[in-house]
Amino acid sequence: MNAPVTLAHIKTACSTCNLRELCLPVGLKRDEVESLDELVYTRMKVKRGESLFRTGDDFASLYAIRVGFFKTRVATEDGRDQVTGFQMAGELIGIDGIVTDHHNCDAVALEDSEVCVIPYSKLEELSRKFEVLQHHFHKVMSREIVRDHGVMLLLGSMRAEERLAAFLLNLSQRFTARGYSSSDFILRMTREEIGSYLGLKLETVSRAFSKFQDDGLISVQQKHIRISDIAGLKKVMGQTGSTC
């Protein structure tokens, strides 16, 4: 009861975090999770609109999102940019920095957020000790690669409405995994950011939302989305169009 447990320690313990079913500790046993506790020294708050890191920043840590919502984006010299992902609680960002020791994208908070700072050198060190952690970390990176390939498929071969349907279904599924409604949620990003992610202009995104609403698949009220016909959305995503 009176054990010398500091507030800071409580605050940063993976073993007591309510995200442990989603975050790095996924699938680890109780004592293994406890070994992770020493991985996370600090937490950081990032206000909406602020960057957690930017392209070119020195890379030192990965970040596990504890609360909030981020987007990552890459840019070219000539001003073009592309949203490469939207990340929510329990997801890990910053892996892009390992290869060059500098970050290769920007991570921007889309709402007031909080992240666990995971010093990368510490993660490598613990990975050498704990096989399960090592394997889990490799899985996280592999999953990101597979996810990226899925986005390529979307960008390379789907039409506007198919892309948006896929996007909504993906969000829905991820909200479900976090215990939120799968059919009723608030978008944290603008039409323009959705468009950038999907390779579309904001007007096209807006039109597709309206179309889905007219077709009775969803109802849209600005950022508030309610999905009324999941099967219908899946059908939109699946239809190849004209080619037989």
Place this chain on the structure above:
Amino acid sequence: MNAPVTLAHIKTACSTCNLRELCLPVGLKRDEVESLDELVYTRMKVKRGESLFRTGDDFASLYAIRVGFFKTRVATEDGRDQVTGFQMAGELIGIDGIVTDHHNCDAVALEDSEVCVIPYSKLEELSRKFEVLQHHFHKVMSREIVRDHGVMLLLGSMRAEERLAAFLLNLSQRFTARGYSSSDFILRMTREEIGSYLGLKLETVSRAFSKFQDDGLISVQQKHIRISDIAGLKKVMGQTGSTC
């Protein structure tokens, strides 16, 4: 001279491989590279058109390309597919399989090829022993993620000619790194495969090649490409078009 060195051993030693400046041993010291030798037990030949692995196959190994050229592709149930990359000598494929213990894409040889088989469990085991190997493997995965983000940028925000210019410049650079001509090479893939990778139809790819030739940037003779104006290609890639 008469040391009992088996042919098999010679054949699979990273420490004597002429790709060691490109492959897993990149940046490792001599004795560290030697520790990799036990990582690679076998080599495999894959004939042109054959698959090294397919979606759904059990995952057990990564593959380092020793000779040849591959494409990887993902597909949806409804028949759509997308080439996610072209891999050449010294590059590592199969990472997509870690997350689910099953491969998540197909890897098809575009010419008669040879790969080193790297048992994944062995790689994890050695990674726990050798910090440098661990870090290097993480870098390989991180690089793949960063590369994928670049492809997303290409697919999401570039026009047909910009995409093809970027593609040619990327190939050129990778050939250079392997000691081949940067301006004169044979494409191993068809127009359709290039199109799939770039999110374009084969006719559009063909037209863009012809346009580049008319503009004096390259000369095209079926699969034989000669780049005559690298700077010109870079300019094509850089031009944002109309938006200012």
Place this chain on the structure above:
DNA sequence: CGCCAACTTGATGGCTGTCAAGTCAGGTGG
């Protein structure tokens, strides 16, 4: 109450997909 960013909706145009016909190169068999 007014301002502004975000969003919606309409009109128009262009890039690229689609369909079609023809060319080229390499390999096979007579």
Place this chain on the structure above:
DNA sequence: CCACCTGACTTGACAGCCATCAAGTTGGCG
């Protein structure tokens, strides 16, 4: 050695999807 065949490629004509430009609406916030 030549004719033929096939897959890959090129080129043209046309159409459709989505970008662009423009105007108006909504909702949040000072």
